[in-house]
Amino acid sequence: MLQTQALVLQELGAPFKLCDIELQDPQPNEVLVKVTACGLCHTDLIIQAGVFPSPFPCVNGHEGAGTVLSVGSAVTRVQPGDEVLLSYANCAECGYCTMGRPAGCVGFMDRNFGRVRNPSVGAAPVGTLAGTDIPVHGTFFGQSALARHCLAVETSVVKVPKGLDLALLAPLGCGLQSGAGAVLNMLKPAESSSVVVFGLGAVGFGAVWAALYLKVKTVIVVDLVPSRRDLALSHGATHAFDGRSPTLLHDIQHATEGLGAEYAVEATGVERVLRTAWECIRNLGRVVSVGNPGPGSRTPFDITDQVNSSKTWSGLVEGDSNPPVFIPQLMQMHAEGHFPIESIVRNFPAEEFDQALAAMKSGEVIKPVILF
Ligand SMILES: [Zn+2]
Ligand SMILES: [Zn+2]
Known part of the structure; x- marks a missing residue:
């Protein structure tokens, strides 16, 4: 005792x-x-x-x-x-x-x-x-x-x-490995691809740093707080948009060859943002839901729309990480200045x-x- x-x-x-x-x-x-x-x-x-x-x-x-x-x-x-x-x-x-x-x-x-x-x-x-x-x-x-x-x-x-x-x-x-794992363990985006991160908390920044580490060409962040968007830009994010902007979807499309992003990491768990994450990805694209809206929440899309667009919606907890392996990997990225x-x-x-x-x-x- x-x-x-x-x-x-x-x-x-x-x-x-x-x-x-x-x-x-x-x-x-x-x-x-x-x-x-x-x-x-x-x-x-x-x-x-x-x-x-x-x-x-x-x-x-x-x-x-x-x-x-x-x-x-x-x-x-x-x-x-x-x-x-x-x-x-x-x-x-x-x-x-x-x-x-x-x-x-x-x-x-x-x-x-x-x-x-x-x-x-x-x-x-x-x-x-x-x-x-x-x-x-x-x-x-x-x-x-x-x-x-x-x-x-x-x-x-x-x-x-x-x-x-x-x-x-x-x-x-928890937070940082959840975001980094969404990118490094699940999405594994190519350098030529595009990733949108919704919500710049620890999960969101973990995802942004992981995407930048993989040299992803287009890394877009969406958040309500200007200082957080500026911080992400200073780290290397290519675009930062205000989540309240009425032109948000258009702006994301414009930044991604008019097609929408290939990947979205949703780290807010807010219903309206979940819908935007779905709408902002291109056909064959993938959303990974890391933010937790709580029990009783429903998917923000129509299954027919999902079938016809070949989009994927994934849930993810703790970044699919094996902590004794993944956390030392993130520590190494930190030591090298990437995290x-x-x-x-x-x-x-x-x-x-x-x-x-x-x-x-x-x-x-x-x-x-x-x-x-
Ligand atoms: Zn946590
Ligand atoms: Zn088990």
């Missing part, structure tokens, strides 16, 4: 509050991590808002980074003293996991949203509110790293070389979480990272 602090959601809709908690010892498949930093992602907020069901009180956070303090008896991936980034969890046993594509894991929802620690204890709490016997639920994306310490399941842990800037690299665990994470992050101490949240919601900061 370890006494520590975590940003706890006491109940549905409650604010994130730094609370004392008592954390259990690791299960055989878990790693106790002293958290250095954790990126803040919209998926943390949709738990607060109840878009996906969750037990409360709970700890969230799924872009953690830190140092391993101890490991459960079955853990082989890391040992105490190792520095790690945390990503998403998987069962490690199903056909998808054993073929190295854990984003397809049959247990993805249980392991990442269902707070399942392992098959023997199931969705058990990870500790209690200090001085009480009120259970606290963790294991969000196998980690719940908005805390000074967390119990991470082994499959979510990626060992990295010591001495790196862990706070800077933390957002690789300028520092241009979108701002650090906030855990005590200033409310400011971090406000800065994210107002659009002022693209990726707040919470320091513990």
Whole structure:
């Protein structure tokens, strides 16, 4: 048992509050991590808002980074003293996991949203509110790293070389790999092709940097915030359009030989934008939906239109990445100057979480990272 602090959601809709908690010892498949930093992602907020069901009180956070303090008896991936980034969890046993594509894991929802620690204890709490016997639920994306310490399941842990800037690299665990994976793992655009990215958050920038890394000829960004469009242009995007522009579709067509783009990455999850993403691609083109509109959303197109245009609509979670392989690849791109994470992050101490949240919601900061 370890006494520590975590940003706890006491109940549905409650604010994130730094609370004392008592954390259990690791299960055989878990790693106790002293958290250095954790990126803040919209998926943390949709738990607060109840878009996906969750037990409360709970700890969230799924872009953690830190140092391993101890490991459960079955853990082989890391040992105490190792520095790690945390990503998403998987069962490690199903056909998808054993073929190295854990984003397809049959247990993805249980392991990442269902707070399942392992098959023997199931969705058990990870500790209690200090001085009480009120259970606290963790294991969000196998980690719940908005805390000074967390119990991470082994499959979510990626060992990295010591001495790196862990706070800077933390957002690789979800947002950035989701966007980069859409381009590098799924679309794989040719240099001669065109990619439109809707929504310049961490996912969108991950997609833009990946497309530029592949030397894609036409990289178009669409966002409501001028400073974000300017930032993408300064990184090498070829066109930037205001999402509110009445000539948006025409402008995208004009930039793509009049045919529309070959690929679109949709990172907003906003219904109107989903429709634009569909309409802006050319025949035989492909949209990959990374932004999550929440349960109950419907496709923004007519199947007959889809058949006759030979267009493809794909969903994608976590960039179809295998984190222990893909995250080091992104770190290498960063080291070579192709993945300028520092241009979108701002650090906030855990005590200033409310400011971090406000800065994210107002659009002022693209990726707040919470320091513990
Ligand atoms: Zn699996
Ligand atoms: Zn996320």
